[in-house]
Amino acid sequence: MVYISNQTAKISEQLPDFKDYTVEVVPRMAIQEFIQKHHYSHSTNGIQGLECFALFSPGNFGIPRMVGAMMYAIPSMPNTAKAYNPINPNRCVELRRLVCIDDTPKNAESFFIGKTIRWLKQNTDYEVIISFADKEHGHTGVIYRASNFEFIGETGAGRVLMVDGKEYHSRSLSQPIKPYSRRIRARWEAKDPDVFFRKRKSKNRYVYYLNKGIKKKIKKFNREKN
Secondary structure (H helix, E strand, O other), X not given: OOOOOOHHHHHHHHXXXXXXXXXXXXXXXHHHXXXXXXXXXXXXXXXXXXXXXXXXXXXXXXOOEEEEXXXXXXXXXXXXXXXXXXXXXXXXXXXXEEEEOOOOOOOHHHHHHHXXXXXXXXXXXXXXXXXXXXXXXXXXXXXXXXXXXXXXXXXXXEEEEEEOOEEEOHHHHOOOOOHHHHHHHHHHHOOOOOEEEEEEOOEEEEEEEOOHHHHHHHHHHHHHHO
């Protein structure tokens, strides 16, 4: 998911099929149903979205057609932001959802990511993007590497909470402030057979630095801390 300000032009030159594609900032409600339908998780539960984007292709009668959606959010785990941006945790965001429909051209995801990163650089003060490739679903992070994200290792193997066939984070049982968490907790305590934990594979971790200086500052900070 890496992008540098002059890369959009380069991508467009390499991928002429995208000359009529557009990327737009949109409200969450505009992409939520699309993500629930097309993303392998079929869910946006628990995601505290910050910036949402849609990818449009030319459609019938000149009406753009949504073919992709992306959601940047507050990192899913409380200490994640501090781990990847210990200097300014509030300037760390996680790419939580990315999906394009199957009939988009090759490299659509990289094109999409590049456009959103350029927008983040120009319109926000975020410094670090993190994302995780879910090996449980066959993803290793090819798209991230193609977008100049840095591979920084794997997470530990863990477990996922299954509710009616959908995956939820294991913390979903312990967030009483959220109504959906209270409902899941009640079903779990009632021994509902459709609410259970399942082991899952590790995930590949990726990071992208939105400015040249922050990477050096973070490395220096960590060296001095240790």
